[in-house]
Amino acid sequence: MAGHELTWLTMAPLLGAAVVACLPRSQEARARPIGLSAAGIALAWALGLALRFQDLPGYQFVERLSWIPYLGVEYHLGVDGLGLAMALLTGFVMLLALMVSRTGLERPRLYYALFLLLEAGLMGTFTALNFFHWFLCWELSLIPAFFLIRLWGGPMRGSVSTGFFLYTLAGSVAMLLAFQVLFLATGTFDLPGLARLSQEGGVTARLSEYFGWPEGVSRRVLGWVGAGVFLGLAVKVPLMPLHGWLPGAYAEAPTAVTMVLTGVMSKMGLYGFLRIMGPIFADAMRGAWGMLMVLAVVTVVGSAAAAWAQKDLKRLLAYSSINHLGYCLLGIFAALQCGSESARQAALGGVILQMFNHGINAATLFGLVALVERRSGGLRDLDDFGGLRKAAPVFCGVMGMAVFASLGLPGLNGFPGEFLIFTGVFAAAPWAAVASVLGLLLTAVFLLGLMQRMFHGPLPGRWSGWTDLSPREWAMMIPSLGLMLVLGVYPQALLGIVNAAVVELAAVWAP
């Protein structure tokens, strides 16, 4: 296996999926343990890689084989700190989501097989360094997610899954077209190679050379090509106003799938921004910088305002998720115009911290929602609850910790990332920092409102039998809570892995 570490990272869940899919009907009950073990192995594998990983510039665990030479397609894998952090997050969230998944589902073999397939797609996305391969995994993760929503979702699953599919597919098509143009001009799909070429200003030259355009035209075309890629990524994160698919999808998906959607799949878009968009199209993004900043601020504040108006627990958290990812986009955009190296490093380091921490926090929150639904028989309207803290103090405590981590309380993991992002944003655009601070306030408003309406006040009679966390559920939550605390007090644990990547990214982002 030596030399193929990253292949195995993708293969572990893929093989698991194959095994689960091939189980005979009589062995259906085995699907869950097999699924859990495959996810567990993937997580353990990622952790093992993290132990061997060194915080140095460049990619590590690189595998590079020729695949389709004529198309410039290579089997090229490798991770830097960013990719590794995302692989760790994927492993963690997937395992948690599978643990939270209800037992006694219909068609368990299909469910667990799709889940593992999704994990394979995600692991592939975060390790691939060739566009062809990357895009394959990107799409591969979309399809199982679609079916998971479609088959196990809530009552509105039909229209919602269609919307999810259409939006993301439209984005993907735009991205595919854009990369074909790039390929025609440069003859490569290699992401690090394209990035290097772009920073040398070579992409414009190649476009002119290939199509015979003057340089100004080439630059404009490159802008449009960048817009195509941007669209594909921005839909996934999402950036307002491209988020129409999200609240419904998050609300109607089975909650375990929502955990993956918000915990990991939203990070695919951000990862794309950091791995592809910035390194290749930084200048194009800078051309539309003002508008991008405005959209990011609108995303931050608007989603927080929308979350405040929600009554459905999952919709509320869905908007909260948009809000938290909005800070990441803000940081990514702001860093484009940060004059000082250290401010760019703050913004981009903060973005990576926030990506990881939001993954943990959002997945945990939705996991707790799944436990709520299990007790309430599917009810999750805020007005349905009240006073639950009396019946379930431990539940309330765990929820409270996740909520405060999410609203950025210092000492928990939400804070360091947000602080660094705001530092970077302030250096580039004080107005954006000032406006986005409103989002921090609104986040506190709706999250504390959630706590108040669900847990405080008198306990209604109908919930007097509400059970507190069982030891098993408690054990399930402990790793998340531990991460919240550890990464809040000692964020260096994560920064120590990603810093070399941050330095490299900050150099790429330099105006």
Add this chain to the structure above:
Amino acid sequence: MMSWIREWLWLIPLAPLAAAGLLALTPRAGRRRAAWLGIGSLSVATVLSWAAFFGAWPGAGGAGREVNFTWLTFGRTPLELGWVLDPLTGAMLAMVSTVALLIFVYSLGDMRADPNFTRFFCFLSFFAGSMLGLVMANSLLWLFMCWELVGLASYLLIGFWFEKPAAAAAAKKAFLVTRIGDLGLLLGLIYLYTETGTLLCYDEGRGCLEAAALAGLVERVSVGGITVATAISLLIFCGAIGKSGQVPLHVWLPDAMEGPTPVSALIHAATMVAAGVFLVARVYPLMDADVAGEPGLSAALQGVAWVGAVTAVMAAAIAAAQFDLKRILAYSTVSQLGYMMMALGVGGYAVGMFHLIAHAFFKALLFLGAGSAIHGCHHERDIRRMGGLRRWMPVTFAAHAVGMMALAGVPLFFCGFWSKDGILHAAWGWPVSRLPFLLGLAGVGLTAFYMMRQMAMVYGGEYRGGQLKKEIHESPAVMRVPMVILAVAVVLLSVVGTPAWPWLEEFLEGREAAVRAGDLFEHETLWIMGASALVMGAGLVAGWRLYGRRPQRRADAPDPLRMAQPAVFSLLEQRLRFDEVYEATVVRSAAWAAEAWDWLEREVWQGLMQWAGYGALAAGWLSRLSDEYLVNPAFDGGCEGVRGCGRGMSGWHGGRLRIYLRVVAAGMAAMAVWLTWG
């Protein structure tokens, strides 16, 4: 000597925090363990705090009062945190730990019957640890982190009786209103970091409060023509306004009285609410930085002074028309915090801090007295339904009376007199305006008045609470002893703050104090003392004439002040309608904006998604129809084979995604083949 304590200062907050962590995992039944852990860990912290206090003695330590370390490194830039042991920290540590320890002991009695006793000590220890961490911070980022943690502790403890909707609402309100200020503070810190590249206060000349950094901040100009130093100072002051309940963000503090009384005493009177004042004191070099270079005249400090002066008088006036025993004290706290701010604003740094420490002791004493009275009266908090308690609760009465006299500023024997006098003295010397001085003087009269009203209604006259009279009882020794100790401290503290030997003030400014008996008899000192004593006396007499001489007999008798000034009284009783105005403006418009945005979400953005779905379906149908009715007939006459093809094509456009996928896949495969071999 004593320099070891500087290295080990981190133990002080850690001890209570560790206790809180252990208590969080302790089951509800572990009451004895909770008490031992909470009080034991805090005792350790108290001993160390006093060691730190003596370690901060002027001339006690060598160079380098700060210890800094790297918290995290982003990219290649380290972000440092650290603590500092200067007189300000030393005094705050000693005060916070001592008052907290007394209140912890008091809680043993006050919270004895509560089923969540264990949780209470967990939260209280968490608070104590965070607060001790706050006051020792050398890094403003560390300070901010602890600042938020004490806010969380406050939220948890106000909402301790979470089943009461009022308590849950008050907890949320406290967190959110203070967070408004905190965001200003956060922006201020980020601004400061952007400008100076550090958030360490002191760092061997490189800190953000040291001369080199300040010189740069004063030179640069920010929005609206003010200097960067002023802009940052004002942003930081926003945080202080929220935390210390200054106008216009004072509305949360009276509501916070929904929490248990020991919480009100410790968090919402003695320590946490004073953190805002402490913050201003901590960044005083920044606040004071001005182009002109004269101390006490910077634009930021002028703002501090005015906010403080207005708060001091306004809250005192509101306090005079409240009936809830704890709310009266809460408004009194707001008012006294206003005095402290005013002192700092007019340049009286040391005297403001002296008042902070004096206030911590006497207001904690007052709250413990109030708690004891409430405890004795079966949780009755309305002073109209109390009365005559001095007969049953002599110790509580005596302790409360000492606190009242200190707060009112009865001359000579109570620390409140000396500290308040110092503030008035400083305000008199403020060259900008004499109005803060006059407002402060008016506040003295109001303070004396409302305290006399409270004392007379609670302890004087006859009991008006009806049936429960027989069961009124003095509190147990575990509650009485902390009160007595605090009462003694309140008297003793006045020794170190007189103009003749202003030891505490000199200590805070880092100087050795000398006895200067002559200062006491300076003309200006004397006449200000005389004037404030006179006004205070007038307030006391007015209070006594209205409430003490002819005590009310029934709980529903109208308040004498209401009979005299109905309009004014009811306006004050309704707390100048701040809450209502905020509700009607800020809260309502924000909620409306949220609803509007939600509408936009539902109708436009998600509508867009719906339409995209319909559009895709329509396109599928359209293509099918066109195949069936346009394309197919045209080819009908032609070729059977082509017709078959068309039918086949139409089948692909059924609006079913499975088929679309298959088409996309096939197309990609075909393309791949074509590109590879074509």
